[in-house]
Amino acid sequence: MTTSTGSEPSAAAPLLDLQGLVVAVRRRRRLWSSMALLGMLLGAAVAVLMPPPPTAVTKVLVAHQADQPNDPGTLIRTDAALLQTTQIAGRALQSLKSTQKPEDFMKAYAGIGLTNNLLQITVTGDSDAQAVAWAKALADAFVADHVQRIQATADAEAKTLLDQRDRMQTELAQVNKSIGDAPQQSGPKASANTESLYARRAELTARITDFGQRAAEARVGTPQLIAGTQVVDAPRTVRVSLPRTAATNAGVGLVLGLVLGLVVAAIGAVVADRPVLRRDIAGSLGVSIISELPRRSPWLWRRKRIRAARERLTASLARTVRGSAEPLSLLELGCARGTSLIALELAGALGAQEPVVVVDGLPGSQLSGRRPKPGDPTVVSGEGGAAEAHQGRRIGVGSVAPGTAWTDLQYLGTRTVLVVRAGHGSVAWLHTVARQLADQRIPVVGVVLIDPDPRDRTDGTLWDGPRSAPRGPSERGALQNGGGTSHAVQAVGEGRAPTELPSWARVPDIDQEAR
Structure with missing residues (x-):
């Protein structure tokens, strides 16, 4: 059971009520x-x-000189990026004999690496034939560009190795010449010099041979890479199922x-701050929820349940009215039509024993524009309510929506029942209603909650603090004489600090917040 926590400091309240948020979202x-x-x-x-426009797709197998088994896909991503260059787009357009700009043509295709060595090219065109032709031209241009880059790399590497070999051959010729001149010299120093020349010649000969082999290997690997780069999936149109x-x-x-x-x-829901749970609505108004009424439903099995709930509500309100000679009012917030129906049903239940007059204080035409049916109670406007009071019991129907004339509510009834739709009024306005009713000395019997959340398991009963509404004539007279004033109304009249008031009246500066 959830009880009110009005005695706890406001700092202990959670910043976000997840349960209320879930309920508010579900209600929307x-x-x-x-x-x-x-x-x-x-x-x-x-x-x-x-x-989607006509689309063609083709796949190209790309061989790289620096292929590694653990390559994370950097090389194929580089190939996909090279595909989106004006050089390849220009070659493709040149083969197509098209005058289209490469920059515009690049917007019609895209490349993506499926594996480390497989590139997929997707092309869109005005027709299937055009898309296939563009895809073939792009694939051929990419393969030609890739082969050209492989050959250029191999030629550059071989040329560098051969240049090194030529320089060493020149140096070897000089060493050989020095060795040929060595027999003309004699002595230990000449002998040592000759030995160093022979060692240098051997070293240069080995390096020249090595550079020649490396240059040959650089050219030998190129045909394998060229043969490995090819179109493995011919361009074809992509069929789209509508x-x-x-x-x-x-x-x-x-x-x-x-x-x-x-x-x-x-x-x-967070911005509006409109409570939907029973405990929040009861805590904001400072009055317990005495009854609930589900919203109308198109399902037949729910209509019977709603009809039974309406009958229980009418019987409960009828007992409340008969228990006191003071007139009772029904004040709505967000449910004018439902409140007018409740008032008519209540008047019909009471009319079997005594004359009943319904005083219409609603701003709309829910009651005044209703066509009377046989057996309906008498409905008078708010101005004629006092004149009709002597004819029987009076039931007032009014509103506490924004724009209400608060001083006129006491003429509808000296006691009231609030009929509130869940999730309609904000916390600030509910506090304003409670404060205004307390200032007008109108005791609140309870709250009838309209359209409650069916999964709400919170408690709408206030367990802390005294009763906020005197029920009988003796309490009403004590309230007027000041001897039996409820703690909530007395605290508001004395202007005590918010922490000294019960939970429903602890709304500091709420009038200013509502304005």
């Missing part, structure tokens, strides 16, 4: 379900009204619309 299911449905319809409409595309787009739109709707509903 029409919003996010409508957005999800709209997203699904838009996704399907896009697939039908904006079909039903499958529409279903996919509808599913994506459904998810996006649902997520967007949930986000909007959650943000709206």
Whole structure:
């Protein structure tokens, strides 16, 4: 059981009530379900009204000189990036004999690496034939460019090795010449010099041989790389299934619309700060919830349940009215039509024993514009309520919505029952209603909650503090004489600090906040 925590400091309250947020979002299911449905319809409409253009795809096997088994895909990503260059686009356009700009042509295709050595090229065109032709030209241009770069790299490497070999051959010729001149000299120094020349000649001969072999190997590996780079999947058109595309787009739109709707509903619930739980509504008004009435439902089995709930509510209110000679008023917040029906049913239940007059104080035409039926009670306007009071019991119907004339509420009834729709009024306005009713000395019998959340398991009864509404004539007279004033009303009249008031009246500066 959840009880009120009015005695706890405000700092202990959570910044975000997750339970209230979940309930508020669930109550706005029409919003996010409508957005999800709209997203699904838009996704399907896009697939039908904006079909994908003709598309062709081809695959190219790319051989790299620096291929490694543990390559993370850097080389193939480099090839995909090279595909999106004006050089390759220009070569493809040149082979197609097209005057289109390479920059514009690059927007019609894309490349992606499927593996470390497999590149997929996707091209879109105005027709299937055009897309296939463009894909073939791009694949051929890419292969030619890749082969050219391989040959250029191999030629550059071989040329560098051969240049080194030529320089060493020149040096070897000088060494040989020095060795040929060595017999003309004699002595230990000449002998040592001759030995060093022979050692240098041997070293240069070995290095010249090595550079020659490396240059040959550089050229030998090039044909393998050239042969390994080829088109392995000829260009072909991509067949698109309209039903499958529409279903996919509808599913994506459904998810996006649902997520967007949930986000909007959650943000709206947090910003609006309108309580939907029983405990929050009772705590904000400072009055316990005495009854509930579910919202209207199109299902037959729920209609019987709602009809039974209305009958129980009418019987309970009838007992409350008969228990006192003071007139009772029903004050609505967000449910004028439901309150007018409750008042008419209550008047009908009381009319079997005594005359009943319903005083219409609602701002709309829920009662005044209603066509009277046989057996309906007498309905008078707020101005004629006092004149009709002597004819029988009086039941007033009014509103506590923004713009209410608070001083006129006491003419509708000296006691009142608040009929509040869950999630309609903000916390600040509920506090304002409680404070204004306390200032007008109108005791509140209880709250009838309209359209409560069916999964709400919180308690709408206030367990701390005294009763906020005197029930009988003796209490009413004691209230007027000042001897039996309830603690809540007395605290408001004395202007005590908010911490000295019960939980329902602890609303500092709420009038200023409501304005």
